Amino acid sequence: MNPNSKIYVAGHRGMVGSAIVRQLLLEGYSNLVLKTSQELDLRDQKATYKFFEEEQPEYVFLAAARVGGVWANYTRGAEFIYDNIMIQTNVIDAARKYGVKKLLFLGSSCIYPRLAPQPMKEEYLLTGPFEPTNEPYALAKVAGLKMCIAYRRQYGCNFISIMPTNLYGPGDNYDLMESHVLPALLRKFHEAKLERKKQVVVWGSGSPMREFLHVNDLASACIFLMKNYNDELWLNCGSGEEISIGALAELIREIVNWQAEIIYDTSKPDGMPRKLLDSSRLRALGWQPHYSLREGITDVYNNHFEKDYAKYSKKVSYSSQ
Ligand code: GFB
Numbered sequence: 001m002n003p004n005s006k007i008y009v010a011g012h013r014g015m016v017g018s019a020i021v022r023q024l025l026l027e028g029y030s031n032l033v034l035k036t037s038q039e040l041d042l043r044d045q046k047a048t049y050k051f052f053e054e055e056q057p058e059y060v061f062l063a064a065a066r067v068g069g070v071w072a073n074y075t076r077g078a079e080f081i082y083d084n085i086m087i088q089t090n091v092i093d094a095a096r097k098y099g100v101k102k103l104l105f106l107g108s109s110c111i112y113p114r115l116a117p118q119p120m121k122e123e124y125l126l127t128g129p130f131e132p133t134n135e136p137y138a139l140a141k142v143a144g145l146k147m148c149i150a151y152r153r154q155y156g157c158n159f160i161s162i163m164p165t166n167l168y169g170p171g172d173n174y175d176l177m178e179s180h181v182l183p184a185l186l187r188k189f190h191e192a193k194l195e196r197k198k199q200v201v202v203w204g205s206g207s208p209m210r211e212f213l214h215v216n217d218l219a220s221a222c223i224f225l226m227k228n229y230n231d232e233l234w235l236n237c238g239s240g241e242e243i244s245i246g247a248l249a250e251l252i253r254e255i256v257n258w259q260a261e262i263i264y265d266t267s268k269p270d271g272m273p274r275k276l277l278d279s280s281r282l283r284a285l286g287w288q289p290h291y292s293l294r295e296g297i298t299d300v301y302n303n304h305f306e307k308d309y310a311k312y313s314k315k316v317s318y319s320s321q
Contacts, residue, residue: 057100148232169304256301
């Protein structure tokens with residue numbers, strides 16, 4: 001990539017895509033092509049081909065996706081498999097057809113087996129059954145990374161993939177039925193503080209272990225790989241910092257500064273018992289995260305929460321794509 005390269009960031013209004021755009025602009029890449037999902041529905045193959053034919057992007061960050069937390073995945077699997085397979089298939093094939101120089105596909109740590117040894121290495125892919133609550137999403141993401149490999153082998157396309165751990169950051173989703181745990185708990189403790197409530201409900205048992213990465217750190221990894229990595233093996237991208245959901249709730253309670261009692265709602269699913277990536281391959285290439293979990297959550301709560309939360313606080317339900 002050079003400063004004049006034409007770069008398409010698919011999904012630039014989402015949390016990941018917008019972080020990639022901010023980082024590209026900071027690094028002096030300004031020839032960006034951006035389309036909202038209203039302007040270009042990537043599930044529509046004809047429209048996607050037409051866009052690539054007209055714009056001829058040289059580099060593509062494929063961050064457009066249907067995403068959501070454990071409950072959204074569990075209850076709306078059809079949308080997660082359909083939207084993701086359609087979007088990624090159309091973009092990857094259009095990138096081949098219209099001669100894109102390089103494409104980065106964004107997957108997810110849920111591609112690995114539910115009971116994979118921890119931390120999870122890239123080679124554990126497809127060595128056991130998926131976590132059932134997010135199987136449709138996981139299957140779609142596995143199809144995406146395998147498609148990049150197949151296109152590289154058959155057509156010589158320089159398509160690479162990154163598998164991020166659970167993300168949070170500016171532009172997150174604060175709809176309680178759609179969101180991931182971290183924004184959900186920020187909202188719950190914040191509202192408890194405003195309403196002087198004595199209790200906050202946390203889903204599941206509190207015992208699952210998760211790893212969280214600030215989305216700005218993921219964006220820097222994506223751009224780093226676009227510049228420096230050209231192999232078929234997908235790479236894991238995590239912070240290496242693991243925490244139980246119960247301890248996360250306590251940390252968020254401390255950052256929001258409202259001493260409510262934590263109540264566990266075990267009618268909601270726990271999802272995967274443990275999900276920690278082994279990111280040593282990516283780190284060996286020279287990338288490392290900038291934010292600790294405490295710093296990252298404090299940044300989000302102090303600098304971004306108010307604006308992002310305002311979009312959701314008056315709505316009952318919201319779809320991100
Ligand atoms: O972040 P989360 O929704 O996604 O949930 P996953 C993580 C854990 O937090 C689960 C618990 O054990 C939840 O039960 N949790 C506690 C909560 N309170 C809450 C709450 O108020 N809201 C939410 N959402 N969770 C998703 C996958 O899994 O993560 C996707 O379904 C994807 O496919 C994504 O991989 C990164 O980590 O369980």
